[in-house]
Amino acid sequence: MDLQLTESELAFQAEARAWLAANVPNEPLPSMDTEEGWRLHQEWEARLTADRWSVVSWPKSYHGREASLVEWVIFEEEYYRAGAPGRVSQNGIFLLAPIIFDHGTQEQQDRFLPTMASGEKIWAQCWSEPEAGSDLASLKSTARRDDERGGWVLNGQKIWCSRASYAHWGFGLFRSDPSAQKHAGLTYFLFPMDAEGITVRPIAQLDGEAGFAEVFYDDVFVPDSDVLGAPGDGWRVAMSTAGNERGLSLRSPGRFCAAADRLVDLYRERPDVRMGDAVVDAWIKAEAYRLYTWGTVTRLADGGEMGAAGSVNKVWWSELDIALHETALDLLGPEAEVESRWLDGYTFALSGPIYAGTNEIQRNIIAERILGLPREPKGAQR
């Protein structure tokens, strides 16, 4: 048992650190959910890609460097320590890509992954519906078979679609077999956001920016080549995305360790003994997350699976993120309400316990799948 990096991992770390030091913009970019910020974030993705830093763990043929999981965690740690921009491509590279690698055809992989890696095409996640949030499988949007054209026709409405205001492509689940049981009969579709019949209505988030949108589908044709996995198998395919979102890939420890370090710096600038314990607790929890992740990485490298532990992970980082930022705001005192990076981080953190499956749903999963407690009787089923 050890926490040692190998020679080659240390070399990788040094290379990443040096590149980031030379390339990370001095000033934070404008929010990616504004038109200008979006463009600048896409440019940043292109810069990462030029030197193969956008998707380090991917195959070399898709702009990656075939980095190990350990190296990926190292890269993320360095990335956030360097204060590098948020990833406008994250829905694609972290949530959808693992599914395309697992379930996509060779043709789909070759077609979608390179432009996803480079940030040329940004993907939106079209998951929830007005009547299907936590109870995602009750979704009602439909896919009707069109044999003549060799594909499907989508109708319905998705909501809270992250990045959909500006994205080029979207992914989501549609009910392709209305006679099947709730979780069966769903199919996973990929579609260009400018397809005929798609209407996007941006929704201003708490901070006023259009980070998500409502998407309406009015007889949108999707060819068979843009179905991910087998028709009717969408739930199983989608749940592997949900696992990625909850688990390791979306929220690497580097984010929180860097924020905890900045919090300690803030405390040094504005020492307030009444806040000491809160600063310490935020730091300890970030450190716990860092070490927990090394345990997860070791297990996964030995062939283990994330499973329901992804839910444990998700509750932890989402609550940690809020606690970190709340503590910073408390330290800022009356200045806390004034625009700042901490305030932006705080507003973003507030969404953590809601998206990717609310923390209440995660606690149900932990209780039922890890602790083995009896399932709660569900309400009336459709």
Next chain:
Amino acid sequence: MNFELTDEQRAFGDALDKLLVSADTVAVARAWAEGDTGPGLALWSRLAEQGVTALLVPEEAGGMDATPVELVVAFEALGRHAVPGPWVETAAYLATELAGAAREAIAEGAVATVAVPPHTPYALDADVAAQVYVAASDGVRTATVGEQVGSVDLARHLFRVEAGGVHDTADRAAEAFDLAALATAAQLLGAGERVLAEAVTYAKQRRQFGREIGSYQAIKHQLADVRIALDFARPLVLGAAVEPTPRAVSAAKVMAGDAAYLASRTALQVHGAIGYTQEFDLSIWITKIRALVTAWGTPAFHRARILQSLVGA
């Protein structure tokens, strides 16, 4: 990078668990609480044969020369089974701080104890210890045993001590304190896991309003929170064992204490009135966890130590 126990370390923990499961440790702890320390001392000898008191003693002094990782593996098992006795004092603190024949005796299974004021003002179980010490600014001194004071944990017999003559030390008092705090953190982790397991078992059996109480979200979510807290305390305990810096040890102690305490409060609440009785075995862990949370450095002390190291750096 390999942040999981090795097969050998796992096997060591499994062997201790197996031994303790068959030793009826609840009966041992209850007897100890009533002053009948015979079964507990017999169990001490069996655990010493497995090397538990010798882990931190160097090979040339008759020890196992093991790492703090083996120490936390052993102490998690001791906590899970509520094994009574001055284990932290002997196998962590004195095994590190003593020198010469006294340390060799510990490796061989002698029972010893120590008070380390101000954090550990009383000598635990001095009534059964062959040697009683007290830490002083100039090292370790032998101690004479004074009156007993009662602990919330009836299986912890606390004694006032008075310092006597200076004793040989390895001059590693700071390290010894940290290893004692780390061992306590591991014990808390084991105790926390145990009360969670008890609460889950109970929630699956107990029925109210026509169904198992464990099917209600009010119960589920509390138990899930305990699962989360313990899952994130564990890597801090293991991390501090791999690299036992004062900051890492303090983080482990704080989080293991918080997680175990949450586990005990939740387990008590899930059990309801039956959990509030001395007769029901849960009481053994509830009272032990309360005692260990403030033993070997209170949460406030350890948090202050972390803050100092972060801000002073």
